[in-house]
Amino acid sequence: MTALMIHGGAGTFPEESREPALAGCHRAFAHAQALLEDGRSAVDVVEAAVMLLEDDPVFDAGHGSYPDTEGRARMDAIIVDGATLDFGAVACIGNVAHPVSVARRVWEATDHCLLVGNDATTFAHAQGFPCVPDEALLAQGEKPSGQGTVGAVALDAAGHVAAATSTGGTRGRLAGRVGDSPLIGCGAIAEDGVGAVSATGHGEPMMKLMISRLVLEHLRAGLTAEEAATRAITHLEWRFGGEGGLICVDASGRIGHAHNTEHMPHHGRSADDLHVTGLTDRG
Ligand code: GLY
Numbered sequence: 041m042t043a044l045m046i047h048g049g050a051g052t053f054p055e056e057s058r059e060p061a062l063a064g065c066h067r068a069f070a071h072a073q074a075l076l077e078d079g080r081s082a083v084d085v086v087e088a089a090v091m092l093l094e095d096d097p098v099f100d101a102g103h104g105s106y107p108d109t110e111g112r113a114r115m116d117a118i119i120v121d122g123a124t125l126d127f128g129a130v131a132c133i134g135n136v137a138h139p140v141s142v143a144r145r146v147w148e149a150t151d152h153c154l155l156v157g158n159d160a161t162t163f164a165h166a167q168g169f170p171c172v173p174d175e176a177l178l179a180q181g182e183k184p185s186g187q188g189t190v191g192a193v194a195l196d197a198a199g200h201v202a203a204a205t206s207t208g209g210t211r212g213r214l215a216g217r218v219g220d221s222p223l224i225g226c227g228a229i230a231e232d233g234v235g236a237v238s239a240t241g242h243g244e245p246m247m248k249l250m251i252s253r254l255v256l257e258h259l260r261a262g263l264t265a266e267e268a269a270t271r272a273i274t275h276l277e278w279r280f281g282g283e284g285g286l287i288c289v290d291a292s293g294r295i296g297h298a299h300n301t302e303h304m305p306h307h308g309r310s311a312d313d314l315h316v317t318g319l320t321d322r323g
Pocket of ligand 1: 189207208209210218219220221239240241242243244
């Protein structure tokens with residue numbers, strides 16, 4: 041009994057990037073699904089899915105990141121293991137292709153959970169992650185705002201859940217700004233026996249609400265994955281006027297998603313083999 045869901049960010053995708061964004065989600069889903077069927081752990085699966093999304097310049101994560109006010113690509117990412125509640129995260133990291141893998145290395149190779157800024161970049165390079173120039177990471181041309189943080193949630197064959205989220209931040213953000221994505225309970229959360237969540241959208245309201253934690257507590261209280269996702273997005277809009285989206289999986293492998301933006305490309309499969317895919321809630 042396994043389940044998997046991925047998203048490519050909540051926002052407004054212009055006509056020309058809608059099909060590529062959905063295709064990017066399908067590719068990442070197919071790759072991660074094959075790993076899940078091979079018996080790989082939920083942590084491996086969400087990392088692999090997010091790495092592919094970070095490679096795809098249609099998304100605002102890894103390659104395709106929006107510049108900060110200094111014109112640099114500075115990225116945030118988190119990966120969470122529901123079995124142990126361990127997580128690793130990086131914030132304002134530069135010059136790496138896969139912030140999600142550096143986040144995992146923070147958890148696995150140090151006693152810490154979160155590294156930031158130039159020190160996170162130095163750590164990554166010392167750990168053998170290749171140095172990638174800003175020009176290769178930055179969004180090319182007039183890529184419009186709100187196009188999209190990426191993330192994945194999975195339930196593996198052993199019953200473990202995991203979540204990962206990665207972002208290139210908001211367009212024109214102040215240098216040094218950190219969004220919701222690398223913060224536990226905001227950008228992602230996972231706990232065996234309850235579920236896993238990955239969030240996307242305008243980070244400031246989402247971190248005020250600790251939106252991923254909110255979804256997890258809705259699941260713990262017995263809401264379905266769809267109800268938990270929808271209720272949290274309704275709360276975000278009601279309380280802060282925030283715009284965003286999220287995906288989740290519960291401990292039984294039911295999947296849920298919700299967004300109050302125009303689009304959120306996504307692809308998921310529940311434990312009972314229901315596939316959900318599209319650019320909007322309506323598929
Ligand atoms: N949710 C991504 C950000 O605000 O940075």
